Amino acid sequence: MCPSEISRDPVEVQLGLTAGKCCVSGESWERETWEDCAHREVLEEAGVRLVNVRFASVVNSVRLEEQYHYVTIIMQGEVDGKTSGEPENMEPEKNEGWTWTRWDQFPPEEQLFLPLAGLRQQGFQPLNTDDWN
Numbered sequence: 001m002c003p004s005e006i007s008r009d010p011v012e013v014q015l016g017l018t019a020g021k022c023c024v025s026g027e028s029w030e031r032e033t034w035e036d037c038a039h040r041e042v043l044e045e046a047g048v049r050l051v052n053v054r055f056a057s058v059v060n061s062v063r064l065e066e067q068y069h070y071v072t073i074i075m076q077g078e079v080d081g082k083t084s085g086e087p088e089n090m091e092p093e094k095n096e097g098w099t100w101t102r103w104d105q106f107p108p109e110e111q112l113f114l115p116l117a118g119l120r121q122q123g124f125q126p127l128n129t130d131d132w133n
Contacts, residue, residue: 016045016095038075046087046098053077056126059118072115076126103127 032040035053042048056076062069079085087098103126109117 016098034073034075038077042077045091045095047090048085048087049080049083050077051080057119057122057124059115059122061114061118063114068114070115072118074115074119074124 034055038053039050042050053075054077055073057074059072059074061072087100089095089097106112106120109120112120
């Protein structure tokens with residue numbers, strides 16, 4: 001999986017709601033770079049074009065009792081300033097919608113997709129622009 005943290009503004013991240021859990025876009029195909037995955041998935045799922053896409057983190061999510069184990073590569077990027085940046089629900093059969101949410105105002109961890117909760121537990125700060133170079 002290749003979830004993407006997307007910033008439209010220096011303090012917001014695009015969040016979706018799928019099966020009652022808050023999530024970010026993502027799913028990688030074979031022979032696709034992580035950056036290409038982030039570009040494609042965000043455009044396919046939310047109609048948002050990205051620039052400055054880069055690696056952000058990796059999360060190892062394990063829940064043995066549920067036989068759940070995913071290694072999730074987190075990418076981050078910015079909305080292309082030549083577009084509105086307003087997300088659209090391009091896959092209503094999979095997702096309830098998208099919203100811009102301040103990182104410091106995310107829902108509680110139990111309402112987050114497990115890798116996103118793990119990213120929060122790591123203390124990750126996606127909007128620290130000092131780390132972008």
